[in-house]
Amino acid sequence: MAKISIRIEHTYSRTGKHHRMSLALIINLRDGITTPDPKELKLCRGTYVKGFAYCGEYNIPKGCILAYAYITYGPRGKNKGYITIFNEDGRELLKLKCINNKMRVVSGDIKYKNFATIALNNIYRVDEYAKHR
Numbered sequence: 001m002a003k004i005s006i007r008i009e010h011t012y013s014r015t016g017k018h019h020r021m022s023l024a025l026i027i028n029l030r031d032g033i034t035t036p037d038p039k040e041l042k043l044c045r046g047t048y049v050k051g052f053a054y055c056g057e058y059n060i061p062k063g064c065i066l067a068y069a070y071i072t073y074g075p076r077g078k079n080k081g082y083i084t085i086f087n088e089d090g091r092e093l094l095k096l097k098c099i100n101n102k103m104r105v106v107s108g109d110i111k112y113k114n115f116a117t118i119a120l121n122n123i124y125r126v127d128e129y130a131k132h133r
Helices: 110-121 123-132
Strands: 003-012 019-028 032-034 050-059 064-073 079-086 092-099 102-108
Touching: 003 064, 003 123, 019 110, 019 123, 050 123, 064 092, 064 110, 079 102, 079 110, 092 110, 102 110, 110 123
Parallel strands: none
Antiparallel strands: 003 019, 003 050, 019 032, 019 064, 064 079, 079 092, 092 102
């Protein structure tokens, strides 16, 4: 098991035009998708003023993959960010750049791209952390 520092956030700018969402998902090939427990993370300062952010180090369980996505949404529906896939040893398997929901490979093996798509489709789950504040 390896420790990876993660940041889970959903913050807004003062004007509300920009917001950033970042989420880590634990993908177990047998059991499905889970999110890290917020009790293991601590509150920290986010990129923008409004909203919430959690920071900390997280252990990846044996036989699981961690998908970490952070995306900044701008005016007119534009978005950009990165999605990174880690294995249980903490090694980076794949890094993708995401611009307007189109992904391109920065580094790594393309066969893990379906895990990145799962992370991008589940980015809305970051709001589950809002009730733990």
